[in-house]
Amino acid sequence: MASVELLNVRKSYGPVAVIHDLDLTVADGEFLALVGPSGCGKSTLLRMIAGLEDITGGEVRIDDKTVNTVDPKGRNVAMVFQNYALYPHMTVRDNISLNLRLSRLPRAEIEARVRTAAELLDIGSLLDRRPSQLSGGQRQRVAMGRAIVRNPAVFLFDEPLSNLDAKLRVQMRTEIKAFHTKVATTSIYVTHDQIEAMTLADRIVVMNAGRIEQVGTPIELYQSPSNIFVAGFIGSPAMNILQGELLSTDGGLAVSAIGSQLTTLAAAAGAAGQHVKVGIRPEHLTLAGPGEVNRVSATIAHVEPTGAQTHLLVDAAGQMLTVVLNDIASVKRGDAVELSVRPDRIYLFDDATGQRLGAL
Ligand SMILES: Nc1ncnc2c1ncn2[C@@H]1O[C@H](COP(=O)(O)OP(=O)(O)OP(=O)(O)O)[C@@H](O)[C@H]1O
Ligand SMILES: [Mg+2]
Incomplete structure (x- = not known):
């Protein structure tokens, strides 16, 4: 050895x-x-x-x-x-x-x-x-x-x-x-x-x-x-990567993405106005329950049932997102859905260098 x-x-x-x-x-x-x-x-x-x-x-x-x-x-x-x-x-x-x-x-x-x-x-x-x-x-x-x-x-x-x-x-x-x-x-x-x-x-x-x-x-x-390279390479289906921007809010630094639909406290480091890449794993997007914040409205473009899971491709304000739901989901192409994601599951990356920004 x-x-x-x-x-x-x-x-x-x-x-x-x-x-x-x-x-x-x-x-x-x-x-x-x-x-x-x-x-x-x-x-x-x-x-x-x-x-x-x-x-x-x-x-x-x-x-x-x-x-x-x-x-x-x-x-x-x-x-x-x-x-x-x-x-x-x-x-x-x-x-x-x-x-x-x-x-x-x-x-x-x-x-x-x-x-x-x-x-x-x-x-x-x-x-x-x-x-x-x-x-x-x-x-x-x-x-x-x-x-x-x-x-x-x-x-x-x-x-x-x-x-x-x-x-x-x-x-x-x-x-x-x-x-x-x-x-x-x-x-x-x-x-x-x-x-x-x-x-x-x-x-x-x-x-x-x-x-x-x-x-x-x-x-x-x-x-x-x-x-961002490792984020996109590890995990299957691959992490969704969106364009976003940091905003200063009363509660602290927030990130805004998907035409401001997603605005959530997510950044620990960075400056207001800074452009960032926002990473969300498909398995961390869920169908929003009543009263849940961080909602993103989307339309289902494609449904792929694999048995144990259902993979969705959805259109959220013109941005395509992959969503992985556990189990068989009773949804079909054209359905309007509301998605949500926990703030601590949002990854932020420097727009220019691709390096990860400090987590919340
Ligand atoms: N004998 C060679 N002469 C010139 N270039 C080579 C030679 N062998 C490999 N390369 C180049 O070196 C790089 C690395 O090749 P390598 O075979 O190590 O890749 P790899 O990561 O194993 O790829 P794969 O996943 O396709 O097997 C490639 O760009 C390849 O074209
Ligand atoms: Mg090889």
């Missing part, structure tokens, strides 16, 4: 910089998820930690040792790829044991490790098959098995479940979580799936264009995004 540290790490392909002065520390035994839009540098970062890619500047440390010039074999990390990268002409047993055989481990030791991994992953009966004779989920297990038998200090996962169907993903996700609980090997896990990141990770790193936007526990990122 080992910690992983990136100090001022940079990566350029020719003149194009894709990772900019990035600092990150992954604690020993931690499960870290890496998320961000396509092309932001997630795979590049993993490959630099694995040693599959040179770094242009900075330092990569594994287990308190600088590994910049150490080749992938010497880093004691194992990577699991999206496309499994299994050898089609080899049996499952040979695929799993390949690296161990190359490093000339004794036969009995190899057999013991393969048996343990196969039991853990429930693929003991598949060891004599070839990859073409396996389902997608079984292939993914073999790819995991190949990583596990090496007893690496660090696991690197690059979207390992994205080729699986929804049900299998959930099952494999649970198994990866159970496996990490058992072995507690430091893991860095790239995913496009928010639920995967939220449920698996101790901490999540949100990347954007080669930089880290925020690092925090899943709940921290959801509850306290430090800027």
Whole structure:
């Protein structure tokens, strides 16, 4: 087991910089998820930690040792790829044991490790098959098995479940979580799936264009995004972002949005007249009960029942808002509704920088 540290790490392909002065520390035994839009540098970062890619500047440390010039074999990390990268002409047993055989481990030791991994992953009966004779989920297990038998200090996962169907993903996700609980090997896990990141990770790193936007526990990122990028990226459906303005009122600084329909005390910092972006999560908009203040009148433009929830797209004074209601809602397109939101659930961001303004 080992910690992983990136100090001022940079990566350029020719003149194009894709990772900019990035600092990150992954604690020993931690499960870290890496998320961000396509092309932001997630795979590049993993490959630099694995040693599959040179770094242009900075330092990569594994287990308190600088590994910049150490080749992938010497880093004691194992990577699991999206496309499994299994050898089609080899049996499952040979695929799993390949690296161990190359490093000339004794036969009995190899057999013991393969048996343990196969039991853990429930693929003991598949060891004599070839990859073409396996389902997608079984292939993914073999790819995991190949990583596990090496007893690496660090696991690197690059979207390992994205080729699986929804049900299998959930099952494999649970198994990866159970496996990490058992072995507690430091893991860095790239995913496009928010639920995967939220449920698996101790901490999540949100990347954007080669930089880290925020690092925090899943709940921290959801509850306290430090800027508008993280606010819009974490949470599904995405947070509604509206234009607003700060006003001075008797009670203090308020925010006004949606043609002044929404005027509520919400800001702790800022100046009257300041333009802001107002963030409201779809699940924090509710149908207003009688007597509730902070009401916003809207017309339903679209209804999407998902069973457990009802997603609405509503038009509030020309601004489209997404609303998530729990349960099945008896509303239809064209209905007029009144919405409300608790003031402490309104997020404010600086209009120019996108940084979060102090909460109430
Ligand atoms: N060998 C290369 N030569 C030039 N540019 C590259 C090379 N590999 C990656 N890039 C660029 O580096 C950037 C980061 O790529 P990377 O594969 O790390 O993104 P990613 O976050 O993993 O994206 P995705 O979510 O689509 O997998 C992209 O703009 C990509 O085009
Ligand atoms: Mg990638």
